[in-house]
Amino acid sequence: MPTKLLAALPEFAPAKVNLTLRVLGRRSDGYHEIESLVVFADIGDLLTFFPGRKVELSVKGRTAESAGATEDNLVLKAARTLAERIDGLKLGRFELDKQLPVAAGLGGGSSDAAAALRLLARHNDLSLDDDRMQAAARATGADVPVCLDPRARMMRGIGEILSDPIELPELPAVLVNPGVAVPTQDVFAALAAPALTSPVQPGDFIAVNADAASFVSILTARRNDLEIPAVKIQAVIADVLAALQASPGCLLARMSGSGATCFGLYGSASAADDAAHRVEKSHAGWWVRSTVLR
Numbered sequence: 001m002p003t004k005l006l007a008a009l010p011e012f013a014p015a016k017v018n019l020t021l022r023v024l025g026r027r028s029d030g031y032h033e034i035e036s037l038v039v040f041a042d043i044g045d046l047l048t049f050f051p052g053r054k055v056e057l058s059v060k061g062r063t064a065e066s067a068g069a070t071e072d073n074l075v076l077k078a079a080r081t082l083a084e085r086i087d088g089l090k091l092g093r094f095e096l097d098k099q100l101p102v103a104a105g106l107g108g109g110s111s112d113a114a115a116a117l118r119l120l121a122r123h124n125d126l127s128l129d130d131d132r133m134q135a136a137a138r139a140t141g142a143d144v145p146v147c148l149d150p151r152a153r154m155m156r157g158i159g160e161i162l163s164d165p166i167e168l169p170e171l172p173a174v175l176v177n178p179g180v181a182v183p184t185q186d187v188f189a190a191l192a193a194p195a196l197t198s199p200v201q202p203g204d205f206i207a208v209n210a211d212a213a214s215f216v217s218i219l220t221a222r223r224n225d226l227e228i229p230a231v232k233i234q235a236v237i238a239d240v241l242a243a244l245q246a247s248p249g250c251l252l253a254r255m256s257g258s259g260a261t262c263f264g265l266y267g268s269a270s271a272a273d274d275a276a277h278r279v280e281k282s283h284a285g286w287w288v289r290s291t292v293l294r
Contacts, residue, residue, distance in 0.1 A: 022223075081136045170212075
């Protein structure tokens, strides 16, 4: 009798967007403590898992070439890190369809890694709350824990302190990346952040539940501390922000993460679609996507 083939398991890896990002200070070990409101888009990469005997990865897609060496991919790091913590973990081959810009402030690699952990959890009947799963996420990368269960949250520390999921209004948005590299370490190096005398402790998170209009007002009162240093490194980021701000119906334009991707928020999906069309038409070399953040 032929061996029964196990079905392939697909998993969506959504883009992560930092609606706010406050740098609280630099620790003695060189890491920066932050506070950030994180949401996820309805666009991203697709990771497919094929059960097998060993961990493997193949990468295809629009941005596959810029994703770097396969052996350095966080998908492999996540799978191997989890396997180190769980004896007899059932493994397999991953196929990554890479669509998001790389090193763009959208947490693409971290979201891919988190998707790999979710796939392994499904294949091995593990809970995402399993301590070993959480430890593997933290060991893989600072943004992986918040991407593991991709719902809106406040994030603190170096990414390990997370609030409960937050119910937010759906936010029609446009994401724009001008196709330039902004190394995260360079952005933090250009930021004049005070030193921390002790690590940030868990505590009350900013209350952000509100209707769409009130929520945008809350966001407007805050900012991304990395935006100014990132613009100093890549002035084109200011051009992206200006293009979004000039588009009809834009309620707020801001950079995500350490850049260079920026987002614009709009009052309706049709306004976001129209803005995306206008920006893409006037800047043919930019990556532009209309989406919904939640």
